[in-house]
Amino acid sequence: MARPLRADIDLDALRHNYRLARDLAPDSRSVAVLKADAYGHGLVACARALEGLAPAFAVACLEEAETLREAGIGAPIVLLEGIFESQELARVEALGLWMAVHSDWQLDALLAWRPTRPIPVWLKVDSGMHRLGFPPERAEAAWRRLRAAPDYACDLHLMSHFATADAVDSGYFHRQSALLAELAGRLGAPTCLANSPATLAWPEAHGAWNRPGVMLYGSDPLEHANAASRRLAPVMTLRSEIIAVRELEEGEPVGYGGRWTAPRPSRVGIVACGYGDGYDRHAADGTPVLVDGRRTAIAGKVSMDMLIVDLTALPEAGIGSEVVLWGRGSGGETLSVDEVARHCDTISYTLLTGVLPRVPRRYHGAEPE
Numbered sequence: 001m002a003r004p005l006r007a008d009i010d011l012d013a014l015r016h017n018y019r020l021a022r023d024l025a026p027d028s029r030s031v032a033v034l035k036a037d038a039y040g041h042g043l044v045a046c047a048r049a050l051e052g053l054a055p056a057f058a059v060a061c062l063e064e065a066e067t068l069r070e071a072g073i074g075a076p077i078v079l080l081e082g083i084f085e086s087q088e089l090a091r092v093e094a095l096g097l098w099m100a101v102h103s104d105w106q107l108d109a110l111l112a113w114r115p116t117r118p119i120p121v122w123l124k125v126d127s128g129m130h131r132l133g134f135p136p137e138r139a140e141a142a143w144r145r146l147r148a149a150p151d152y153a154c155d156l157h158l159m160s161h162f163a164t165a166d167a168v169d170s171g172y173f174h175r176q177s178a179l180l181a182e183l184a185g186r187l188g189a190p191t192c193l194a195n196s197p198a199t200l201a202w203p204e205a206h207g208a209w210n211r212p213g214v215m216l217y218g219s220d221p222l223e224h225a226n227a228a229s230r231r232l233a234p235v236m237t238l239r240s241e242i243i244a245v246r247e248l249e250e251g252e253p254v255g256y257g258g259r260w261t262a263p264r265p266s267r268v269g270i271v272a273c274g275y276g277d278g279y280d281r282h283a284a285d286g287t288p289v290l291v292d293g294r295r296t297a298i299a300g301k302v303s304m305d306m307l308i309v310d311l312t313a314l315p316e317a318g319i320g321s322e323v324v325l326w327g328r329g330s331g332g333e334t335l336s337v338d339e340v341a342r343h344c345d346t347i348s349y350t351l352l353t354g355v356l357p358r359v360p361r362r363y364h365g366a367e368p369e
């Protein structure tokens with residue numbers, strides 16, 4: 001039998017989550033963010049599942065956009081960071097892409113370029129994230145330069161990114177939001193501001209466009225879940241099986257360094273999944289897993305190809321039992337990737353994008369092709 005580890009991708013859940021993002025913002029259009037191989041779920045398969053539902057897709061670089069075009073995806077695609085060198089403009093034009101403009105050199109390159117058809121531009125302003133974008137006091141001049149250029153004036157939007165839209169303490173979010181409302185009002189600019197947390201929690205941030213990413217994959221980015229985020233459905237299930245069982249006497253150590261020792265006579269199961277598959281090696285003892293739909297926990301350090309779980313309270317579990325590292329068990333029980341991430345001192349984004357190519361993806365639901 002083949003190694004039992006796989007990532008099952010539920011494309012119907014992806015569509016459900018997209019519809020939720022759309023329905024939360026009825027006056028906006030929502031671009032589906034598909035960067036980083038659709039957060040580890042498979043760029044082309046996810047784009048195909050959302051075609052006809054999402055009016056546009058967003059990626060981080062030209063190479064990702066090219067992969068989509070080569071797969072026959074015709075919908076608009078936005079480059080969230082724009083170009084990385086001016087030579088890329090020819091490809092942007094040839095592929096019919098939209099682009100963010102966050103820097104003077106990008107703006108200069110764009111205005112020096114004479115495209116044969118207009119290119120929609122999202123002018124990025126730094127309203128407080130302090131990562132990319134024009135400082136607010138220079139955004140107006142950049143906006144006016146683009147407004148004066150017929151090739152870019154037609155479909156110009158003001159874009160910005162929130163640093164804390166997920167947080168319960170909303171002070172900084174409101175500071176960014178107020179700055180953007182004033183700037184957009186003064187310029188008469190349609191906006192594109194909301195990431196997943198702002199889509200879920202802050203209707204006032206919804207603009208002409210929103211940019212939901214991680215919520216499409218069923219992860220709840222909010223520090224405290226709300227009624228909307230509770231309706232998200234997991235898209236990826238990372239699934240394996242117990243491949244061996246050990247009976248241990250009290251006090252026996254388990255795995256590298258013996259980090260976990262049996263607190264009583266114990267039974268542990270060896271799972272075919274390790275950090276060589278992208279499972280986080282920082283997973284602490286107690287990180288939850290589902291075995292045959294029942295919750296138990298990791299015992300000892302994750303190794304490259306395997307990890308170990310405590311089966312003492314699950315006497316009926318044994319070799320061949322289903323193990324869900326996150327996602328939905330075959331009986332319908334769920335284990336959220338967000339909960340696993342907390343035990344690994346990280347966020348769902350790194351776990352999902354971290355699933356390595358060794359793990360086969362299996363697609364279910366809306367036909368990818």
Ligand SMILES: *Cc1c(COP(=O)(O)O)cnc(C)c1O
Nearest residue numbers: 033080195196211212213214215
């Ligand atoms: C990745 C990204 C998003 C999506 O963020 P989520 O938190 O995954 O919703 C939105 N906007 C920009 C500019 C991004 O880079």
